[in-house]
Amino acid sequence: MPWDFETDPEFQQQLDWVRQFVEEELIPLEPIMVDFTEEQWIAVQEPLKQRVKDQGLWACHLEKELGGQGMGQLPLAQMNMITGRCVYAQEIFGNMAPDSGNAELLAEGGTEAQKAKWLWPNLAGDIRSAFAITEPFVASTDPTQIESSAVLEGDEWVLNGRKWMITNATRADFIIFMVVTEPDAPVHKRCSMIVVEKDTPGMDIFREIPTMHHPHAEYGANGNHAEINLDNVRVSKDNLIGGRGEGFILSQVRLGPGRIHHATRWLGEAERAYDMLCERTLSRSSFGKRYASHQTIQGYIAESRMELEMAKLLTLRAAWKMDKVGHHGARQDIAMVKVNNAKVLFNVIDRALQVHGSLGYSCDMPLESMYRSARMAPLVDGANEVHSVSIARAELKRYEGVEGWPTEHIPSRREESLKRFAHLLEATG
Incomplete structure (x- = not known):
């Protein structure tokens, strides 16, 4: 199956709106969030949530019959890479964990009475x-x-x-x-x-x-x-x-998609840290020259950009595969994304903080908070070590051990190589 990550023009307009909304309306509120009481924060959120709903972007992780948009995992991943730039954007867009995963769990295993009591009010944000x-x-x-x-x-x-x-x-x-x-x-x-x-x-x-x-x-x-x-x-x-003893089955309903949702948001956060890294590089000088002229910092930028691009491709492929074969069929892809993106998140934030020096270490910049939060990524939704073991086991199932030595990759006798070479010459005339 060929990969196709091209964005539909109509959806691209929505993504452009999301980016502008996050940058101009949500991120500017971050410095004063701690000053809000619970009641004030709820009051601040309501008009923001309504604007999201007016754009038809509320609860995009859910199917239409559940009040979502039914857009699929690939478009959702593209959107999450933007909303991940803001720490509370998921709440404004109606796909904040743990509510998002619980909604999927109740949708899968809940009775109609349970859905009426908990699912529908939860989806409405009530x-x-x-x-x-x-x-x-x-x-x-x-x-x-x-x-x-x-x-x-x-x-x-x-x-x-x-x-x-x-x-x-x-x-x-x-x-x-x-x-x-x-x-x-x-x-x-x-x-x-x-x-x-x-x-x-x-x-x-x-x-x-x-x-x-x-x-x-x-x-x-x-x-x-x-x-x-x-x-x-x-x-x-x-x-x-659900039924008695079905806890593990139901847990995968919420944890599988949840892992890739987290991983895509981490890339949005890492991109924001990368922006700060590059802006700082172009704004600061030391030892008589701009940071941009220092090879070490050039290396930070290059490594970060490559890691981000590779992570994006891995993530979009996993999301695409989920749309094609479901989250169960894409388990290994999701595991790779979870492990990899947790590392990329930490690496990029760490480099950005280093280049900012004491400013990055201070609470004047969001980097120190992002740095502390990023340490949680290898732990949540299953430790990275567990996922790595799962990836390795799945890979090894595709292979068989060889008897004796050397393997087929190293011909055991020079004569065999010569025979194969002669056969190729004969076949080509």
Whole structure:
């Protein structure tokens, strides 16, 4: 199948609008975001979201029957490479994680009653959600070790356990928990997805976890990484999404597309850092000449540009393949994009910060915040090491070991090479 990444002229006009909107309306708000109260921030967002909706660009990650645009992964990737330039643009465009992934999960596994209660209001932006899979006492790279549990007692699930690093939990109206419901089943059939609504007795969201990106996190201040304790939390048996033991299957519904969504946004952020790198290079001098004349900085620019272009091609190919064969058929491509783009993001930001010197290290520029945030990229949605193992295993399945030595790539006898050469001469006359 030939690749074709050419942008439709009509969609290009939309992309041009997105770029102008992000650059002129969203990015200028970043320096004062911390000064907004929760209520003020909501009020600021509403007219911005409406402008996105008026352009027909709201929730583009979803199919039309779910209230999205049904544009496919390739156009979405092209758009995300622009919206990724702004830290909160995804919220304005209606595809902010974890809501975006939860919508896909509910669309796949939810009943009509569950969709009416949680999906449609979530898509409209009337309620928020969170997704709880990570636990503090077991390796998150191996979700088969999940310890939090749910036991069916009559018409109610009783949940116990602990989750942490749960994005958006303090703001969420409902949280989807992945818990063990089938302890005696094979490892990938032990877990299920169960919804717990806000203020349910026994669910204690007791802190926002300080992180490299938010070292001074306060409860509810940014809706970022919460720690949750479940102590005999009782919910209706109807809060089970999908079937019992289908947690791992449903998790891939949200995690597969989610990985490439993150990876494309990282490229948008890296491009913004690259812009700052080049602008600084043309604006600064040392040792009697412009930075642009220093070979080291020229190397930074060249390496960054090449890494970005290679990453874009890899990402667009993965998105194109998802449109052709689905996210399951493109698993290896998505894994490569996730691993590679996390590295590119960090590399480009690091070089830009270095060239800015003390200004880049200061909070006067966004680079220091971008730098701290970028360290999370190799960890989220599965550690890079796990994805690398998956890539290697898939690659090795295409090969077979050779018996003895040398291999067919190194002919074992000079006579065989001469015979092949003579055969070629004879065939060509």
